[in-house]
Amino acid sequence: MFNNIPPITRNIIIINVIVFIVTNFLFREQYTPYLAAFYPFSPFFHSWQIITHMFMHGSIMHILFNMLTLWSFGPVLEQSLGEKKYLILYFASGLGGFFLFNLWNFVEVQQISSQLQTLGFNVDAYLSGAKGVFMGSSESILKQKGLLESLNGIVTTPMLGASGAIFGVVAAFAALYPDAKLMIMFIPVPIKAKYILPVVIVVSIFLGFSGNVGGIAHFAHVGGALVGFLLARVWRKQLFNRF
Template sequence: MFNNIPPITRNLIILNIVIYVVTNFFLYGLENPELYNSLSAFYPSSPNFRSWQIVTHMFMHAPLEGSGFLHILFNMFTLFSFGPILEQSLGDKKYLILYFLSGLGAFFLFNLWNFIEVEQIKSGLENFGFDVNSYLNGNSVQIKGDSALVFEQKELLEKLKSIVSNPMLGASGAIFGVIAAFATLYPDAKIGIMFIPIPVKVKYVLPIVVIGSIYLGVTGSGGGIAHLAHVGGAIVGFILAKIWKKHLYRFN
């Protein structure tokens, strides 16, 4: 069955699985989280950020001891479900462009929102006379003021630390681009959804998922999931599919 999957989708799935096995059992599994993290994508102003993470984060998934197995299983099953049809419709080149540009779009939108939050946090801390730049450079910075002011600064610092020190990882952004492109090219296609007894047209499902992701991402109630990365990938997938839809049958 696996050999019947079109080559690009098949190779993307294989690459994701191989990287997951290697990073968990040969890098992270040998107590080298630095090597694991070096392939995940940190906020660009973080001291842990490296330029290659913009691409490599698309092939990383949560560590195995957490929810990592379900993370990669769900992503690869979704890619298996939607990828082959798009690969055959768009052709190898456009399909690869869709996948990687959607992943980049996920990285961009997620970190654009992070930038807005970081600037708000920095502004709040600087009002207290806190040297944010020195803190971000790894220097020890003293918190000054009475207990109430110290508590408020610590809260802001915790938010800043969370953004700077927690990387984003996973193929979800790229895959959301694939789903959005599929919904744009085949809006009346019906898909099965858990807990819903009848198939639903994908053109109804995608907007609900995107709106929900925006809400969860903006409110910060996403439970450690980079929901705005999903939105960024979906936006890119939608735009590319809209552009290509007019010429779909020219390159079939």
């Protein structure tokens, strides 16, 4: 059955599984800090991470969900779009997820930095590697420490996973086949793709803004879905004019 999956989708799944085994069971400490994607202005960021993070997963459930979703939607798109466009769609969606997620991170970092500077904390020196020096009253210092903890959370926590690319694939499927009926877990009746996609996007945006992240990069999902949907809309007319 696995051999019947088109080559691009099959190879992406194989690479993800191999990387998951290597980075989670063999050399986790050595590779994860270099292959997962850190905030671009973090000292831990490296340029290759904008690609390598798409092949990193933190748990079996994480990779299982992503690869099953790719296996469900990828073959149809690969056959419809052709290998070249499908590959462009996949990686462009992953990049879209990375950039939107970090655009939101940038906004948060600016807000936190502004508050810290108002309280007398030298953020620029701290981000350059200097030791943080707290100034002011005990109440002010306590607030600075809380803000600094939030800042450190953004700078030192990497994003990883193919979710941005996967959401792009799902969104592209919904754009090309809006009336296709899909079965969703815990929902007993099939629902058209054109109704599922907006709900998923709205929920992801809400969770991203509300801060109910739970270790999930919701804005990466939104960024990937937007890129996948837009590319599919651009290619849709050309695709169906061939028939």
